[in-house]
Amino acid sequence: MINSQPAEMAASGETAASQVFSALKQDLIRGRFAAGEKLAISALKERYEVGLSPLREALNRLAAYGLLEQHNQRGFRVPPLSAEELEDISRLRMQLECMALTQAFQEGDAEWESQLLAASHRLSRANKAQGEIEQWEQAHQRFHRTLLAPCGSHWLLRFIEQLHDQFDRYRRLAPGNPEIRDRLDAQHGELVELALDRRIHDARYLLEDHIRQSWEVAKGACEQG
Amino acid sequence: MINSQPAEMAASGETAASQVFSALKQDLIRGRFAAGEKLAISALKERYEVGLSPLREALNRLAAYGLLEQHNQRGFRVPPLSAEELEDISRLRMQLECMALTQAFQEGDAEWESQLLAASHRLSRANKAQGEIEQWEQAHQRFHRTLLAPCGSHWLLRFIEQLHDQFDRYRRLAPGNPEIRDRLDAQHGELVELALDRRIHDARYLLEDHIRQSWEVAKGACEQG
DNA sequence: ACAGTAGTTAATATCGATATTTTTTAAAAA
DNA sequence: TTTTTAAAAAATATCGATATTAACTACTGT
Numbered sequence: 001m002i003n004s005q006p007a008e009m010a011a012s013g014e015t016a017a018s019q020v021f022s023a024l025k026q027d028l029i030r031g032r033f034a035a036g037e038k039l040a041i042s043a044l045k046e047r048y049e050v051g052l053s054p055l056r057e058a059l060n061r062l063a064a065y066g067l068l069e070q071h072n073q074r075g076f077r078v079p080p081l082s083a084e085e086l087e088d089i090s091r092l093r094m095q096l097e098c099m100a101l102t103q104a105f106q107e108g109d110a111e112w113e114s115q116l117l118a119a120s121h122r123l124s125r126a127n128k129a130q131g132e133i134e135q136w137e138q139a140h141q142r143f144h145r146t147l148l149a150p151c152g153s154h155w156l157l158r159f160i161e162q163l164h165d166q167f168d169r170y171r172r173l174a175p176g177n178p179e180i181r182d183r184l185d186a187q188h189g190e191l192v193e194l195a196l197d198r199r200i201h202d203a204r205y206l207l208e209d210h211i212r213q214s215w216e217v218a219k220g221a222c223e224q225g
Numbered sequence: 226m227i228n229s230q231p232a233e234m235a236a237s238g239e240t241a242a243s244q245v246f247s248a249l250k251q252d253l254i255r256g257r258f259a260a261g262e263k264l265a266i267s268a269l270k271e272r273y274e275v276g277l278s279p280l281r282e283a284l285n286r287l288a289a290y291g292l293l294e295q296h297n298q299r300g301f302r303v304p305p306l307s308a309e310e311l312e313d314i315s316r317l318r319m320q321l322e323c324m325a326l327t328q329a330f331q332e333g334d335a336e337w338e339s340q341l342l343a344a345s346h347r348l349s350r351a352n353k354a355q356g357e358i359e360q361w362e363q364a365h366q367r368f369h370r371t372l373l374a375p376c377g378s379h380w381l382l383r384f385i386e387q388l389h390d391q392f393d394r395y396r397r398l399a400p401g402n403p404e405i406r407d408r409l410d411a412q413h414g415e416l417v418e419l420a421l422d423r424r425i426h427d428a429r430y431l432l433e434d435h436i437r438q439s440w441e442v443a444k445g446a447c448e449q450g
Numbered sequence: 451a452c453a454g455t456a457g458t459t460a461a462t463a464t465c466g467a468t469a470t471t472t473t474t475t476a477a478a479a480a
Numbered sequence: 481t482t483t484t485t486a487a488a489a490a491a492t493a494t495c496g497a498t499a500t501t502a503a504c505t506a507c508t509g510t
Contacts, residue, residue: 015297015463017285041492053278053464056493060242060282064289066383072240073471075492088378095324153313155391158291159384166380240493266462278494281463298501300462 017054021061024048028067028078029165031173036080039068066162067169083222086170090215093163097144097211098204100160103151105200112150113196119146120192127185137172143188147195167218174220180213187213242279246286249273253292253303254390256398261305264293291387292394308447311395315440318388322369322436323429325385328376330425337375338421344371345417352410362397368413372420392443399445405438412438 024044027033044055063070069077104112119142126132126139144164148157187210194203249269252258269280288295294302329337344367351357351364369389373382412435419428 013297017463018297042490051463051465053281056278056282057285057463060285061289064286072238072243073492074473085379088380092378092380099320153317154310155313155317155388163380242493267460276493276495282493298462299503 015054016050017057017061020048020050020055021058024058024062025065025067025165028062029168029172031169033078035078035173037078039076039078041075066166081170081173081222083219086167086215086218086222089163089166089170090211090218093160093167094208094211096156096160096163097148097207100148100151100153100156101204101207102200103153104148105195105198105203107150107152108195109150112146115146115149116143116192116195119143120188123188124185137168147191167214170218170221171214174218177217177220180217184210184213184217240279241275242282242286245273245275245280246283249283249287250290250292250390253287254393254397256394258303260303260398262303264301264303266300291391306395306398306447308444311392311440311443311447314388314391314395315436315443318385318392319433319436321381321385321388322373322432325373325376325378325381326429326432327425328378329373330420330423330428332375332377333420334375337371340371340374341368341417341420344368345413348413349410362393372416392439395443395446396439399443402442402445405442409435409438409442 033039039059041052041055041059044059045052048055059068059076060070062068063076067079069079071077108116119139123136123139123143126136141164145157145161148160151157187206190206191203191210194206258264264284266277266280266284269284270277273280284293284301285295287293288301292304294304296302333341344364348361348364348368351361366389370382370386373385376382412431415431416428416435419431
């Protein structure tokens with residue numbers, strides 16, 4: 001059984017449901033669907049070239065995750081955007097990520113420092129290659145994930161990731177703000193320095209400000225857009 | 226279309242998938258399945274008297290929620306119990322619920338106080354009716370939900386509920402500890418008093434202790450059981 | 451006896467068709 | 481015109497059957 005898979009098939013072990021789950025999740029976060037929009041299942045079937053059963057399973061997972069609303073007998077909707085919810089998400093991010101940061105500073109070892117430096121470097125390089133937004137987005141996500149990874153709490157990381165996905169829906173829909181964007185980029189480097197020196201107090205303050213600045217940008221998605 | 230539904234049908238608008246989701250969720254929290262057990266889908270079909278499609282959708286939701294593990298091409302498993310995860314869950318509960326409590330004390334109004342008193346009363350009455358454990362469980366859950374409800378953060382409440390469900394898996398599997406149980410019951414009443422007086426500092430300390438005591442009980446589920 | 455392997459069984463994941471429910475459209479009544 | 485009602489259309493949810501994958505068993509060779 002050598003090379004029996006067509007080129008378009010994904011890695012072995014991937015099921016159709018899990019593939020369409022990932023694809024749909026990405027598209028939801030990227031804002032490819034209008035907020036509040038009702039998803040037409042038959043249209044999704046064509047779009048993702050997948051049958052009804054795996055598609056519905058993916059939709060159910062996404063609803064349980066909070067990236068879709070599910071209403072009995074009337075299908076799935078993209079959740080609406082609201083400034084109130086964005087505030088909720090942002091404030092909770094500040095609290096949870098600061099919690100995780102504190103623990104990460106205690107638990108993080110040399111290996112972590114290396115990975116953090118690497119992630120930071122990848123992020124700054126991805127910055128310059130304009131036009132490849134998705135690459136930057138991935139590097140950005142990985143940086144923040146690496147920063148908090150050693151915090152030791154599986155559930156805390158899970159919730160933070162979930163909030164991050166929610167937050168990104170807003171941020172990616174908002175118009176770019178080059179001014180704040182530059183400041184945000186600089187903060188990533190500063191966070192690494194503070195992490196290496198384990199200056200938890202300053203780092204917490206900086207991370208909180210980082211989220212607050214991002215929040216300012218993300219707010220742009222709520223203005224009658 | 227009057228009374229066209231058979232007696233065993235649930236409220237209108239309920240779909241087969243959502244019904245089996247609720248039933249399965251309850252059974253998982255109640256420990257009706259062995260930890261680590263692989264779920265035989267065909268057996269579940271008979272047990273819940275439901276077809277394959279709605280059953281699989283329910284399983285997918287539960288996996289996304291964290292009450293099941295899903296492995297591609299090899300079905301669904303009940304997550305194993307571990308003392309480490311219980312510690313993670315418990316510590317996070319302390320932090321998140323104390324956060325919510327603080328905000329609830331600020332936002333809570335007279336209506337909240339009334340509902341809290343009512344919930345507390347129901348809980349103490351449910352206590353005495355032995356043999357009706359499920360009734361007490363429901364009253365208990367509602368009490369804790371009411372206590373934190375006015376905190377104003379949709380996502381915080383969501384995460385707390387999720388952790389609560391995880392925690393209860395352990396607690397309900399653990400052998401009963403009448404000694405601690407009495408103390409826990411007493412704490413519910415004390416929490417109400419502190420809430421009415423908005424004594425946030427004492428209340429936080431008490432809630433933290435409440436969770437810690439429950440944790441002690443829940444640990445019993447991890448011992449080679 | 452043991453490791454490796456083909457063949458068999460059982461389970462999962464998916465497809466195609468159908469039944470139910472909601473939404474839309476059109477007609478009838480106030 | 482507005483509201484109600486009824487019929488038609490569209491969409492969701494579910495069923496039954498099938499294909500695909502993993503787990504198991506018996507065999508072969510060493």
